[in-house]
Amino acid sequence: MLGHQHSSLQLAHYAYLHVQLGIKTLDGARHDEAADYFTAALNRRDLSSKSNIHEIYEDLVVEYICPSEAEDVIRRAVWIELSNAPLCLLNTSTGLLCDRAAQLNSFKTTPEYKELLSSITKRSDLRMERIKEVVAMHFRCVLLSHRWEETEALLHDIQDKVMYELNGLGGIAWMDTCCIDKSNNVELEEPVNFMFVWYRHSTLTTIHLSDVPPSSQSGALASSVWNERGWAFQKFVAPKVVIFYQKDWSLYLDDRSPNHKRSPAIMKELEGATGIGAQALISFHPGMRGAREKLQWASRCVTTMQEDIMYSYL
Structure with missing residues (x-):
C-alpha cells in the first residue's frame, strides 16, 4: 500500500x-x-x-494557448489587412517610410498589440472578430491624390530618411513615385493592378488642389487641372471618404463636413466638371456596366503616357 x-x-x-x-x-x-x-x-x-x-x-x-500560437493568429490577420494597402506607408509618428515588415514590427510595439496578445490565454479567446477589429483600427491609412508640379520625388529621395526633415521636395506623401521602386517592374506593376483596391480601403483620401488658391469660391474645383488627370479618376471614385484641400491646405469652400462626398455643392460642381453622374461619384462600382459612359469619361482625361489611359481605367 x-x-x-x-x-x-x-x-x-x-x-x-x-x-x-x-x-x-x-x-x-x-x-x-x-x-x-x-x-x-x-x-x-x-x-x-x-x-x-x-x-x-x-x-x-x-x-491553454502559447504566445507564439497567438502571435501567429494575429500575424495572419495583419497580412490579410495589409493585402488591401500599399506596399509602403509613411509612419506619421516617426516620419519614416515603412514596408510591410516594418509596419508589422511597429504594430508589435504598441499597447494595443500587447493588450490583445495578453488577452489570448485560452483557445476560447481566439475570437477573430475582436482580432480583426484591433488590427483594422491600427492599420487604417490615409492616401493622397494630387498633381505633381516641378519636382517629382522618387524612392531614393526619401528612403531611410525622416520625411519631416526633408527640404525642397514639396508635396511628398504617399505616391507611387516616392513609395514604390519604379526600377522594379514587379513592384511597379502592383499599384497599376491594385490602386483602386488601396483607395477603396483607405480610411480617408485627401485631395490637394495645388492650383486652387485660398478662399476660392465655388467653381474653382471644376477648373482645376486635377480633374483632367487620368489617374485622378479612381483616386476619387474608389474611396468612401474624401476631403478636398486648397493650395495652402485649407478646406475647399471651408467645408468642414467629415466627407466631401456628402456635400451637395461639391458633388454638383464635380459632376459638371467631369461629366460623371453624382451617384457614380459617390458610390462607384467597377465592372462592364455602363462601359460606353466610362469611355466617355476617359476621353476627357490626360496622362503623361498614352497607354496610361487604358491602365488607369482597367
Whole structure:
C-alpha cells in the first residue's frame, strides 16, 4: 500500500513538473493560473491513477494557448489587412517610410498589440472578430491624390530618411513615385493592378488642389487641372471618404463636413466638371456596366503616357 502510494506520488510529481515545463512558454500570469489549476487537481482524491493525471495534462494542453500560437493568429490577420494597402506607408509618428515588415514590427510595439496578445490565454479567446477589429483600427491609412508640379520625388529621395526633415521636395506623401521602386517592374506593376483596391480601403483620401488658391469660391474645383488627370479618376471614385484641400491646405469652400462626398455643392460642381453622374461619384462600382459612359469619361482625361489611359481605367 505504501509502495503504491509512493509510486502514485512520484507519478503525480513527474506529471506536475512536465506540465510546468510545458507552460513555462506562457507569460507569468498564465503560468501561475495553469499551475494553480494543476495543483488544485492534484489535491483531488481520485488522482491516484495514471489516467487521471494524463487527463489533467491533456486538458491543460487543449485549453491553454502559447504566445507564439497567438502571435501567429494575429500575424495572419495583419497580412490579410495589409493585402488591401500599399506596399509602403509613411509612419506619421516617426516620419519614416515603412514596408510591410516594418509596419508589422511597429504594430508589435504598441499597447494595443500587447493588450490583445495578453488577452489570448485560452483557445476560447481566439475570437477573430475582436482580432480583426484591433488590427483594422491600427492599420487604417490615409492616401493622397494630387498633381505633381516641378519636382517629382522618387524612392531614393526619401528612403531611410525622416520625411519631416526633408527640404525642397514639396508635396511628398504617399505616391507611387516616392513609395514604390519604379526600377522594379514587379513592384511597379502592383499599384497599376491594385490602386483602386488601396483607395477603396483607405480610411480617408485627401485631395490637394495645388492650383486652387485660398478662399476660392465655388467653381474653382471644376477648373482645376486635377480633374483632367487620368489617374485622378479612381483616386476619387474608389474611396468612401474624401476631403478636398486648397493650395495652402485649407478646406475647399471651408467645408468642414467629415466627407466631401456628402456635400451637395461639391458633388454638383464635380459632376459638371467631369461629366460623371453624382451617384457614380459617390458610390462607384467597377465592372462592364455602363462601359460606353466610362469611355466617355476617359476621353476627357490626360496622362503623361498614352497607354496610361487604358491602365488607369482597367
